Amino acid sequence: MSAAASEGARRELAGRAAARLGEALDLALGDTFRATAKRPRDGAGWFDVSGHDLAAPCPARWSVAGDDFVLSTRTVAGALGRLALRERHPDEPPGAAVDRVAGDLFAAEADAFYIDWFEGLDRAGRAAVRAAATTWAVGALAAVGGRELRWQTTRRTCNVADRAVRLRGGCDALDRVARPEVLVVITGRALGDDAVRVRAGFEALVDGMPRRQTVDRVRMGSAASAVTRAFPVTEELLDAAIGRVAELAAYRAVPDSAPAVPGRWCGDCPQLEVCPEGSALMAAGGA
Amino acid sequence: MGTVSGACHPAGVTVADQIEDLTAALPAPPAGEDLQPVRDRLAEAAERAVALLDGHSAERALPLRLPKGRVLDLLSCERLAVARHAGPADGGGASVALLRGQALDRFVQHELHEGPVAHPLEDLLAMVHAEGDLDLGDELAAAGADLRLEPLAAAARDWAGTDPGWWPRTQSAVAVHLADGLVRCEGRIDVELGGPLTGRPSVVVEVKVGRPHASHLGEVTHYALLVALRDGVAPSLLARWYPGTSLAHQVVTLDTLDSAARRLADMIVSWAQLQAGRPATERSGPGCAWCPDADRCPSFRPPPDPFDTEPEEVPA
Structure with a gap:
């Protein structure tokens, strides 16, 4: 399929991807994780798959439900940076925009997930967050060559039909064109990595299934190398993501099937005490 | 404090x-x-x-x-x-010099984004905790007064007034x-x-x-x-x-x-x-001070203080 496929072709692509995801999850989950009611507010009985989860290095850790998300400069910098870029005035330095929105977060984004945490920090803690957000924002702008984009501050989600499974996207910005391409700004991962391709397919999936139409391209960006790489949305790209989602789902359905892959991530793993491989690694001095 | x-x-x-x-x-x-x-x-x-x-x-x-x-x-x-x-290296924690370097980086960051550091150790720990680096926070807290943070925080004032x-x-x-x-x-x-x-x-x-x-x-x-x-x-x-x-x-x-x-x-x-398996060459020098193999390397020499040496004579 060409990068500039017709609307009809992109609708068909989204429809086929949704069907293939359903089939893949049927195989992976069997009769587990059937959606029998509306998703509860706390997500009990469901599991989520985020773009971050796709690169989960240890299946055993992923297989056990648990929320190990921690608020920190690392996890908040992107969110505050995107907010600043969304609200930035023409020619305003990104750091000044960060300071401005952080100075009155309630006015800028009252339902930001980090607002209570941020407001609870003292002056120095907030300085650390603003510094990280500024670095993120400048890096993101450099990656896209300063192009004007619609920076996204809310994350897209997509519940999989008939399954107690939610996909959580991480699209950072949309292009300002009639048929937007999804743009994801990432840091720290080389754009040649296969994981980046899978992530691109995943973002296309999460964006395309609810709209019943895929975007033309997903553009992945690296702040560290100030480049982007465009991935035309094709069956193959979507299948790479569907395959990974199904693989993760199978681990969650049958945790005993999930192998342990010890590594530097063992240090903060909630399963460490019951994981022989991780314990052995840590006893040997870590990764 | x-x-x-x-x-x-x-x-x-x-x-x-x-x-x-x-x-x-x-x-x-x-x-x-x-x-x-x-x-x-x-x-x-x-x-x-x-x-x-x-x-x-x-x-x-x-x-x-x-x-x-x-x-x-x-x-x-x-x-x-x-x-x-x-x-x-065995015995683990970062040296005081390394921790002071970490502190100075953050004081400069503080000066650029917030202005003067008021309470060096307290502010440093607040920044490190916001970063979620609890281990570093523990090391800094344990080092305490050895870090001599006040002069570093004062020096970071040199970054005041940087145009946004x-x-x-x-x-x-x-x-x-x-x-x-x-x-x-x-x-x-x-x-x-x-x-x-x-x-x-x-x-x-x-x-x-x-x-x-x-x-x-x-x-x-x-x-x-x-x-x-x-x-x-x-x-x-x-x-x-x-x-x-x-x-x-x-x-x-x-x-x-x-x-x-x-x-x-x-x-x-x-x-x-x-x-690919080529044996590593050894060269004694300042790196011996923090080398994990220091206790078993035949080339190990007590690291010289790079600042104490007399300038080498330049041949005529």
Whole structure:
């Protein structure tokens, strides 16, 4: 399929991807994780798959439900940076925009997930967050060559039909064109990595299934190398993501099937005490 | 807990003043096609490195990673680089000097984004906890008064008044990926100012505790190379900031970049050879102080204090 496929072709692509995801999850989950009611507010009985989860290095850790998300400069910098870029005035330095929105977060984004945490920090803690957000924002702008984009501050989600499974996207910005391409700004991962391709397919999936139409391209960006790489949305790209989602789902359905892959991530793993491989690694001095 | 008074640079000249002055009339930095020979040299080294590893048991070493610290270790002593890659030295925690360096980075960050540090240890811990680095927080708290933070916090006041129009950012990532991403050279710059999107010259500043050392020069020229390849234009100015002193600075020329590229190309190939099983050479030096193999390396020598040595006599 060409990068500039017709609307009809992109609708068909989204429809086929949704069907293939359903089939893949049927195989992976069997009769587990059937959606029998509306998703509860706390997500009990469901599991989520985020773009971050796709690169989960240890299946055993992923297989056990648990929320190990921690608020920190690392996890908040992107969110505050995107907010600043969304609200930035023409020619305003990104750091000044960060300071401005952080100075009155309630006015800028009252339902930001980090607002209570941020407001609870003292002056120095907030300085650390603003510094990280500024670095993120400048890096993101450099990656896209300063192009004007619609920076996204809310994350897209997509519940999989008939399954107690939610996909959580991480699209950072949309292009300002009639048929937007999804743009994801990432840091720290080389754009040649296969994981980046899978992530691109995943973002296309999460964006395309609810709209019943895929975007033309997903553009992945690296702040560290100030480049982007465009991935035309094709069956193959979507299948790479569907395959990974199904693989993760199978681990969650049958945790005993999930192998342990010890590594530097063992240090903060909630399963460490019951994981022989991780314990052995840590006893040997870590990764 | 100490409070910092309004200490300032002895000469009353801020870092911002110095940068404004130094960048007022700089020659255009190397850019675009100027950089092609440098790119070619690194690309060739990366291809050689991958060829050494590809298809053998050493393939697990791919992608070959050369963060700045590894490049500097390799320059110092190959055995040090291999040992540090394998794991940290026994007995673990960071030295007081290293912790002071971490503190100074954050005080500069605080000055740039919030203004003066009021309570050095308290503010430092608040920043580290916001970063979620509880282990570092524990080490800093345990070191306590040994860190002598007040002078560092006072020195960071030199960064007051930096114009936001410079787009100052701290700990910014820079990476150059070669051989289709199979060789990765990466670093994190203490302070970056200006650059292609800002309409101002690009300035790279390394923040350093203590006195100048030859290895610091290697660090900043390495960063100049990475920034040049990232941005397609070299930084106009490279600087090192030591508390209480004027900026140590240099203009970036093609020779600067070429020299850094030759060095990095050698390190890429050396690291690949080491991963493929070549025995590491040993060279005693300052790195012995933090080498994990110090207790079993036949070349170990008690590290000399680089600041105590008399200047070498220059032959007539």
